[in-house]
Amino acid sequence: MPRTDQPDSLPPEWEPCAPGEVARLGKRLRGRKTRRAVLRATAGTVGAALAAGGFWLALGRAEREHDYGGLTCAEVARRGAEYVAGTVPEPLRARIAEHVARCPRCAPLFEQMQRRG
Numbered sequence: 173m174p175r176t177d178q179p180d181s182l183p184p185e186w187e188p189c190a191p192g193e194v195a196r197l198g199k200r201l202r203g204r205k206t207r208r209a210v211l212r213a214t215a216g217t218v219g220a221a222l223a224a225g226g227f228w229l230a231l232g233r234a235e236r237e238h239d240y241g242g243l244t245c246a247e248v249a250r251r252g253a254e255y256v257a258g259t260v261p262e263p264l265r266a267r268i269a270e271h272v273a274r275c276p277r278c279a280p281l282f283e284q285m286q287r288r289g
């Protein structure tokens with residue numbers, strides 16, 4: 173004979189909650205938990221963006237603003253040392269020179285680098 177734990181043997185007073193009350197409470201709890209999780213996720217994303225991505229976010233904006241000689245500031249900065257050392261191959265060197273000549277952001281940086289040698 174199979175043993176069951178069905179509460180069909182319990183007296184009726186063992187059901188203190190009205191039908192639907194437990195489900196309602198559970199739904200409310202779940203809703204609160206979800207809102208907290210969303211808040212936490214949003215705060216985490218914003219915090220990470222501010223902490224680690226803020227610089228790159230600013231650089232990304234600057235890249236779109238300063239696109240001279242067909243090069244972005246990030247590309248110019250990446251080849252900056254080579255450019256100052258005179259080891260950048262010609263078509264690229266001319267483009268960097270054009271960028272630096274026209275870019276108000278890179279010009280002072282390269283002036284400094286070249287002065288330093």
Ligand SMILES: [Zn+2]
Pocket residue numbers: 238244245248271275276277278279
């Ligand atoms: Zn630039």
